[in-house]
Amino acid sequence: xxxxxxxxxxxxxxxxxxxxxxxxxxxxxxxxxxxxxxxxxxxxxxxxxxxxxxxxxxxxxxxxxxxxxxxxxxxxxxxxxxxxxxxxxxxxxxxxxxxxxxxx
Numbered sequence: 001x002x003x004x005x006x007x008x009x010x011x012x013x014x015x016x017x018x019x020x021x022x023x024x025x026x027x028x029x030x031x032x033x034x035x036x037x038x039x040x041x042x043x044x045x046x047x048x049x050x051x052x053x054x055x056x057x058x059x060x061x062x063x064x065x066x067x068x069x070x071x072x073x074x075x076x077x078x079x080x081x082x083x084x085x086x087x088x089x090x091x092x093x094x095x096x097x098x099x100x101x102x103x104x
Contacts, residue, residue, distance in 0.1 A: 006079035015085050022088060027079040028060075028071045029088055033095075035066040044068055044095060051094055057087050 012029075016022050021031045035041040041063055048070065052058040060071040072088055074081040 004074055004077060004081045004083055006074070006077040007081060007085075012080050012085075019088070019092065024080070025071070028073040029080055029084055030069060030071045031088070033068045033070070035068070038066055041066050041068045047095055048091055051090050052087065055083075055087050055090065057083055059087065059091075 006027075009024075012024055016024065016029075023030050033041070033044060035044065045061055045063060045068060048059065048061065048068075057072075057074075062069040062071070070088075070091065072084045073079060074084055
């Protein structure tokens, strides 16, 4: 089992300063993606699922109409780790071109 440690609030804040749309809620990173059609939100969720499987790290995903909320944390340490930041970055990178979403 790999060793991961919880990041301090300052480290998470510094990371978020350079990322659009990510927020810290409790001990999780969250981001809302808004789509004009429900089907587009499901396509997006499937894309995120592929990325998450590749990283062997899975976000909580909440779908409401055309809005998808991702929440990422590492339960094992009770907070946000480098692994969470890496996954969030990969999701942003892989989904930022032509996905039809607006970041809220």
